[in-house]
Amino acid sequence: MIRIVTDSTSDLTVSMIEQYGIEVVPLNVIFEGTAYADGVELSKEQFYERMAASKTLPTTSQPSPALMRERFQKVLDAGNDVYYVGLSSSLSGTMQSAKIARDLVSDPERVTIFDSLNVAIGQGMLAMEAAKMANDGKTPAEITAVLTELRNREKLVFSVAHLDNLRKSGRINNLSFLFGSLLSIKPIMMLDIKGVVQVYEKARGKKNALLALMRHLEEFPPDPDYTLYVVHAHVPEQAQELEAAVREKTGMTNTQIIYLSGVIGAHVGEGTTGMFYFAKK
Numbered sequence: 001m002i003r004i005v006t007d008s009t010s011d012l013t014v015s016m017i018e019q020y021g022i023e024v025v026p027l028n029v030i031f032e033g034t035a036y037a038d039g040v041e042l043s044k045e046q047f048y049e050r051m052a053a054s055k056t057l058p059t060t061s062q063p064s065p066a067l068m069r070e071r072f073q074k075v076l077d078a079g080n081d082v083y084y085v086g087l088s089s090s091l092s093g094t095m096q097s098a099k100i101a102r103d104l105v106s107d108p109e110r111v112t113i114f115d116s117l118n119v120a121i122g123q124g125m126l127a128m129e130a131a132k133m134a135n136d137g138k139t140p141a142e143i144t145a146v147l148t149e150l151r152n153r154e155k156l157v158f159s160v161a162h163l164d165n166l167r168k169s170g171r172i173n174n175l176s177f178l179f180g181s182l183l184s185i186k187p188i189m190m191l192d193i194k195g196v197v198q199v200y201e202k203a204r205g206k207k208n209a210l211l212a213l214m215r216h217l218e219e220f221p222p223d224p225d226y227t228l229y230v231v232h233a234h235v236p237e238q239a240q241e242l243e244a245a246v247r248e249k250t251g252m253t254n255t256q257i258i259y260l261s262g263v264i265g266a267h268v269g270e271g272t273t274g275m276f277y278f279a280k281k
Contacts (some may be wrong), residue, residue: 010124020131047262048234068101088195117195158274
């Protein structure tokens with residue numbers, strides 16, 4: 001039997017984790033030198049409340065190879081093989097920790113590592129698809145073949161409310177931050193096929209940002225056979241507004257709202273909204 005392992009940036013809900021039997025390894029969010037296991041020692045709600053009250057922005061860190069090795073070995077000792085779906089190697093060193101951990105377990109050949117080239121529920125979507133195939137008795141090679149095809153048509157597009165977090169995490173430079181702040185510009189970001197964050201559009205104001213997200217749906221129509229996920233960083237009302245717009249635009253009913261984890265929120269900032277979905281072939 002194959003057990004799927006992923007990390008806390010996947011934003012899988014408790015019900016998803018239980019339904020698919022997925023093992024989740026936490027990353028860390030760090031406030032003023034103190035590290036907290038993402039989603040374990042600090043809930044999503046607690047993270048955003050603390051970030052709003054903090055004088056300095058939080059930072060993040062990947063799981064240690066020792067922790068990854070411990071989780072992998074636990075799965076192996078239970079008689080299962082490991083299939084790890086990890087946070088994009090273009091965004092974090094978490095994949096490197098996983099590769100080191102694989103070399104430290106008792107049976108490295110029973111551990112498969114797949115780079116999602118994605119983040120948040122985009123990563124989680126691939127983990128859930130992997131779990132479905134594992135439960136159907138597919139081999140690691142068969143799972144990888146399907147995930148690779150899905151990964152190539154997975155879309156992430158999001159709008160940020162404030163530029164501070166993106167600037168301090170190195171996503172935009174100081175000049176872009178200055179002009180963006182003065183002009184109330186909301187960058188519409190997307191993740192390219194290599195897992196790198198790119199600017200899709202620049203919109204002025206909330207209304208134009210929403211229109212830009214709708215244009216992305218027109219350019220890359222979603223596959224109705226899969227759920228489209230609307231994500232938000234501590235702004236549920238905005239997420240509901242976006243979900244309603246998506247449903248009206250596409251006619252889809254299989255949509256779901258997901259709360260972004262603290263690790264992701266530390267980089268994109270409170271007020272971010274976006275969408276994850278598989279585009280049509």
